[in-house]
Amino acid sequence: MGSTVSHPPQTSRLDRYAAFCRDFAQELDAMRDEVERIAGLAASEHDLDRRIEHAFRRFAPTWHRFFAASYEAVAPLLADEDLRPKALAITETVVVSRMREGPLTASAFEKRRGYPGDFETLDLIYAGDLRGDTPWARFCHLATLEIGRPVANRLELAVADMAREAERRGRRAFSYINVGCGAAPDVARLAACAPFLDRIEVRLVDHDAGALEAARARLDAAQARTGVTIDATVHHGSYADLLEPAPPAEHGRFDYAYCIGLLDYLGERRAHALVRSLWDRLAPGGTLLAGNMKDGTANVWPVNAWFDWRVKYRTEEDLLGWADAVGATDRTVITDESGRNLLLFARKPA
Numbered sequence: 239m240g241s242t243v244s245h246p247p248q249t250s251r252l253d254r255y256a257a258f259c260r261d262f263a264q265e266l267d268a269m270r271d272e273v274e275r276i277a278g279l280a281a282s283e284h285d286l287d288r289r290i291e292h293a294f295r296r297f298a299p300t301w302h303r304f305f306a307a308s309y310e311a312v313a314p315l316l317a318d319e320d321l322r323p324k325a326l327a328i329t330e331t332v333v334v335s336r337m338r339e340g341p342l343t344a345s346a347f348e349k350r351r352g353y354p355g356d357f358e359t360l361d362l363i364y365a366g367d368l369r370g371d372t373p374w375a376r377f378c379h380l381a382t383l384e385i386g387r388p389v390a391n392r393l394e395l396a397v398a399d400m401a402r403e404a405e406r407r408g409r410r411a412f413s414y415i416n417v418g419c420g421a422a423p424d425v426a427r428l429a430a431c432a433p434f435l436d437r438i439e440v441r442l443v444d445h446d447a448g449a450l451e452a453a454r455a456r457l458d459a460a461q462a463r464t465g466v467t468i469d470a471t472v473h474h475g476s477y478a479d480l481l482e483p484a485p486p487a488e489h490g491r492f493d494y495a496y497c498i499g500l501l502d503y504l505g506e507r508r509a510h511a512l513v514r515s516l517w518d519r520l521a522p523g524g525t526l527l528a529g530n531m532k533d534g535t536a537n538v539w540p541v542n543a544w545f546d547w548r549v550k551y552r553t554e555e556d557l558l559g560w561a562d563a564v565g566a567t568d569r570t571v572i573t574d575e576s577g578r579n580l581l582l583f584a585r586k587p588a
């Protein structure tokens with residue numbers, strides 16, 4: 239006598255991910271109805287923004303619940319070259335389409351400057367204000383600022399560490415190199431928070447001429463505002479131009495050398511080479527700062543799946559490996575307050 243074993247239909251990982259996105263979309267749709275309802279009650283633009291902030295605070299536990307589950311739902315799909323495009327298509331249709339009214343989602347997704355992580359997108363994060371043409375756009379913008387928190391944090395940490403280093407040195411001048419600098423949001427911030435400095439000498443490297451042009455204008459404005467002399471030399475080109483041995487004029491020259499937001503796109507060999515080139519440019523007692531997004535976090539879903547940025551995530555051990563490779567013994571890796579960002583600080587012997 240034969241028996242029939244019936245297997246429940248196997249739900250594929252991709253189907254489960256699609257269901258996950260649909261569940262999230264359902265929550266977003268309910269939230270959108272709520273935002274439209276409260277928009278009708280608002281007495282002024284200011285009142286509307288206050289109501290939107292309040293609405294997001296109430297929505298935050300739901301938002302965080304999905305983000306907390308997202309890594310497991312999406313990371314294996316993104317790691318599979320066949321499934322990745324399918325996962326991206328689902329994400330775009332089900333999630334991004336609903337959030338795209340938000341200026342940050344639109345900018346991050348569209349990559350208007352032709353590459354991920356451009357300075358215009360980052361500027362939206364650094365400004366951190368409520369923007370958007372409609373109440374829903376403003377709500378989406380506010381929600382996605384949360385995604386950008388590690389980016390804002392790492393800039394703050396970099397500036398604070400440079401200011402500390404500058405003060406520790408007890409000199410009126412401070413020199414540094416910033417590779418993948420974007421529109422150099424750090425320089426004006428450093429000038430504003432380090433009253434003990436008369437002069438900042440900075441070497442800026444980026445492949446985006448528009449970012450460097452924006453940087454120039456901002457440095458001029460910061461100089462006029464703070465009275466700190468900002469002596470900037472700008473290299474428009476690839477970080478790869480620095481991978482040859484440093485020319486004598488740059489070898490051992492800077493008090494500080496750093497790169498945040500670029501190593502995340504480099505393979506291991508190039509990342510090591512860039513860290514080495516920064517290290518070689520440091521003066522004795524100088525500090526290297528190298529940042530990279532941390533593996534296994536809720537960043538992966540929005541950054542790699544919604545926005546299709548091919549960020550490579552790393553571990554604390556990976557960053558310590560960079561320090562070991564240059565022989566740095568005085569080094570530490572910290573995780574920022576969002577838990578999504580790793581920063582390696584390594585001090586060269588004096």
Ligand SMILES: C[S@@+](CC[C@H](N)C(=O)[O-])C[C@H]1O[C@@H](n2cnc3c(N)ncnc32)[C@H](O)[C@@H]1O
Pocket residue numbers: 353354355356357360393417418419420421422423443444445446449475476477478497498499500
């Ligand atoms: C995520 S942004 C970070 C910008 C800046 N460090 C910040 O924190 O605001 C990455 C920057 O790396 C630059 N970039 C990307 N590829 C590059 C390359 N091959 N060489 C030099 N810069 C590059 C981009 O133009 C962009 O400004």
